[in-house]
Amino acid sequence: MDIIGSAQVVMLGEVALAMLLGGLVGWEREAARKPAGLRTQMLVAGAAALFVGLADVLLARYYGHTHSEMVRSDPIRVLEAIVTGVSFLGAGTIFRISSAANEGEQVKGLTTAASLLMSAGIGVAVGLTQFMLAIGIVVLNLVVLYGLRRLERYFSPREHGCGTRPDADDEGRPQ
Numbered sequence: 001m002d003i004i005g006s007a008q009v010v011m012l013g014e015v016a017l018a019m020l021l022g023g024l025v026g027w028e029r030e031a032a033r034k035p036a037g038l039r040t041q042m043l044v045a046g047a048a049a050l051f052v053g054l055a056d057v058l059l060a061r062y063y064g065h066t067h068s069e070m071v072r073s074d075p076i077r078v079l080e081a082i083v084t085g086v087s088f089l090g091a092g093t094i095f096r097i098s099s100a101a102n103e104g105e106q107v108k109g110l111t112t113a114a115s116l117l118m119s120a121g122i123g124v125a126v127g128l129t130q131f132m133l134a135i136g137i138v139v140l141n142l143v144v145l146y147g148l149r150r151l152e153r154y155f156s157p158r159e160h161g162c163g164t165r166p167d168a169d170d171e172g173r174p175q
Contacts, residue, residue, distance in 0.1 A: 048123025
């Protein structure tokens with residue numbers, strides 16, 4: 001396989017790894033019955049890794065040509081584009097619920113929007129070949145999303161007081 005083909009295979013592997021890691025975050029969102037679950041998180045992480053890899057390819061392609069003095073590299077712009085796109089997706093997961101039963105307004109989807117941004121960060125880390133960092137961020141993500149949700153449920157005040165089952169849903173039924 002030539003050097004160009006092998007570089008594409010490496011990038012494909014990086015995107016696949018980013019999708020796998022993003023899928024772990026998405027799996028938790030699916031298990032919590034939240035929007036932007038498995039497939040969405042996988043695609044966000046994979047797209048971020050792909051955009052980082054493609055920016056690297058673009059820079060390498062035009063840097064060695066005769067107009068190389070005209071080519072300027074600003075990797076922050078790639079990150080800005082990723083964050084802008086993911087923020088648009090995240091905004092679509094946030095909504096406000098207003099009802100008398102809730103005694104006011106309640107905002108839903110903020111954690112899911114934040115998890116999309118983290119999945120993009122995971123994809124960027126993989127695209128920059130920061131594999132251990134990406135894996136560590138997935139672990140931290142799962143601790144925050146899964147572990148803290150269980151703690152919140154355990155310590156949240158209920159009609160019958162604190163200490164309901166951590167695996168119970170909002171009505172106290174086991175999940």
